Amino acid sequence: MTKLAAKNHIVGLKCKECARRYPETALHVCEFCFGPLEVEYDYEVICQRASRKAIEAGPRSMWRYKDFLPVQPDDQLVDIGAGLTPLVRSKNLAEALGLDQLYLKNDCVNPTYSFKDRPVSVAATKALEFGFEILSCASTGNLAGAVAAHAARAGVRSFIFVPSNLEAGKILGAAIYDPVLVAVDGNYDQVNRLCSEIADRYHWAFVNINMRPYYAEGSKTLAFEVAEQLGWRAPDHVVVPVASGSMFTKIWKGFQELAKTELLPERLPRMSVAQALGCSPIATAYFNGTFNVKPVIPDTIAKSLAIGNPADGYYDLKIIEESGGAAETATDEEIVDGIKLLAQTEGIFAETAGGVTIACLKKLIASGKVRRDELVVAYITGNGLKTQEAVADQVAPAIQVGPTLTSFEEAFCKLDHPANVAAVA
Amino acid sequence: MARVRVKFTFPPMLIKEPVIHNMSMQHNLVTNIRRANVTKDKGWVVLELEGAQDAIDGAIASVTAMGVRVDPVEGDVIEG
Numbered sequence: 001m002t003k004l005a006a007k008n009h010i011v012g013l014k015c016k017e018c019a020r021r022y023p024e025t026a027l028h029v030c031e032f033c034f035g036p037l038e039v040e041y042d043y044e045v046i047c048q049r050a051s052r053k054a055i056e057a058g059p060r061s062m063w064r065y066k067d068f069l070p071v072q073p074d075d076q077l078v079d080i081g082a083g084l085t086p087l088v089r090s091k092n093l094a095e096a097l098g099l100d101q102l103y104l105k106n107d108c109v110n111p112t113y114s115f116k117d118r119p120v121s122v123a124a125t126k127a128l129e130f131g132f133e134i135l136s137c138a139s140t141g142n143l144a145g146a147v148a149a150h151a152a153r154a155g156v157r158s159f160i161f162v163p164s165n166l167e168a169g170k171i172l173g174a175a176i177y178d179p180v181l182v183a184v185d186g187n188y189d190q191v192n193r194l195c196s197e198i199a200d201r202y203h204w205a206f207v208n209i210n211m212r213p214y215y216a217e218g219s220k221t222l223a224f225e226v227a228e229q230l231g232w233r234a235p236d237h238v239v240v241p242v243a244s245g246s247m248f249t250k251i252w253k254g255f256q257e258l259a260k261t262e263l264l265p266e267r268l269p270r271m272s273v274a275q276a277l278g279c280s281p282i283a284t285a286y287f288n289g290t291f292n293v294k295p296v297i298p299d300t301i302a303k304s305l306a307i308g309n310p311a312d313g314y315y316d317l318k319i320i321e322e323s324g325g326a327a328e329t330a331t332d333e334e335i336v337d338g339i340k341l342l343a344q345t346e347g348i349f350a351e352t353a354g355g356v357t358i359a360c361l362k363k364l365i366a367s368g369k370v371r372r373d374e375l376v377v378a379y380i381t382g383n384g385l386k387t388q389e390a391v392a393d394q395v396a397p398a399i400q401v402g403p404t405l406t407s408f409e410e411a412f413c414k415l416d417h418p419a420n421v422a423a424v425a
Numbered sequence: 426m427a428r429v430r431v432k433f434t435f436p437p438m439l440i441k442e443p444v445i446h447n448m449s450m451q452h453n454l455v456t457n458i459r460r461a462n463v464t465k466d467k468g469w470v471v472l473e474l475e476g477a478q479d480a481i482d483g484a485i486a487s488v489t490a491m492g493v494r495v496d497p498v499e500g501d502v503i504e505g
Binding site for chain 2: 163
């Protein structure tokens with residue numbers, strides 16, 4: 001091993017606003033300007049270690065990209081099998097939308113059925129390295145399940161904070177892993193502020209607060225995998241559902257890092273944001289031609305995207321500008337149509353965020369912002385079984401028949417379906 | 426004494442008002458502005474509030490009632 005390869009690939013943390021540097025600790029805000037901190041790497045070291053061949057020979061999970069993640073070689077990975085999810089070449093949906101080449105990154109099939117397993121796997125690993133004994137988060141859904149599952153795997157306790165008015169069913173996917181669930185009375189803003197204060201006061205690993213610089217890095221694997229699955233090339237255009245904006249910045253960072261380490265050619269994708277109209281502060285700023293993201297009160301069926309004050313909104317807008325991308329919004333009705341279109345053309349049942357992606361992609365194509373000849377990747381980040389209520393009244397009821405062939409055939413003949421005609425013929 | 430890091434987002438009607446000064450006087454708080462972007466019709470300020478916990482809670486409640494949006498500097502931490 002060369003001296004360079006033996007060096008730490010993590011330089012430390014760096015403020016995204018004032019560029020002040022900090023050591024690698026559980027810190028997320030610059031102590032001078034209160035700007036967000038980000039992990040800084042030594043790309044010369046990464047270049048020495050990482051190669052296409054080494055990655056392809058790695059584990060069949062997101063951890064095949066370990067050299068690009070903020071963990072140490074001797075860290076005990078908290079790995080429940082997140083990542084290396086299918087990149088599906090779309091035929092039917094591509095045809096329906098009029099695209100030459102459309103791929104769907106299907107992150108519905110992660111262990112807790114959303115992309116959140118990726119950042120949480122990194123945050124949990126880092127939490128163990130720092131000696132934390134409690135993993136925590138504030139969540140209304142996907143994140144809660146991912147944190148509770150990873151805590152179970154790591155053998156540490158987890159505290160999950162939820163608004164007290166949250167329906168019991170929403171939290172079942174987390175409760176099964178036996179976390180301590182804390183239901184907080186108060187409105188959204190009050191719960192939000194309390195969680196921030198608890199994170200400040202208690203020595204716990206809040207995955208998306210004091211562990212945020214590390215947590216966020218896990219989402220880079222969504223770019224790494226797509227590039228590898230496309231045969232080591234970047235797409236021309238990606239469409240990403242956006243809530244806090246963190247995943248969008250990290251997908252961009254992922255493609256940039258592959259280019260920086262010469263695993264990809266320099267050409268990077270155009271990056272487009274998909275938001276629900278009822279919670280679209282970033283898209284609204286884009287439409288208004290400003291980088292000033294005005295917070296909103298969410299009102300949308302896409303609960304997993306309902307972040308009214310997105311921490312990374314400004315950075316998302318910068319990436320849109322730099323990459324030549326765009327932003328689009330989808331109404332609740334369009335979201336449901338998007339979910340149905342994806343399910344009925346490609347057999348993928350996505351949660352509401354997936355409906356947002358497909359609906360926005362359709363509109364971006366119609367407006368010419370996504371070109372028909374581009375190689376497009378749409379990110380589908382969560383499983384539809386989590387938000388069944390969004391489409392419950394949209395699916396056809398069962399045909400009622402008696403337990404006889406005659407009864408079935410009577411009902412079958414009344415069906416307006418091509419199979420009926422074929423069978424009769 | 427407690428310290429809280431917050432972001433105030435001001436509606437246009439409050440841009441000309443000395444909201445932070447009045448709040449610190451009324452609630453006996455020390456305020457320390459770290460970053461800001463204020464124009465004639467919109468503005469945000471990232472600052473630290475230092476004082477008794479009750480006074481900080483009271484100050485946040487009073488500026489919120491005036492129409493200022495108060496968020497943790499991390500933005501929304503409740504994720505879906």
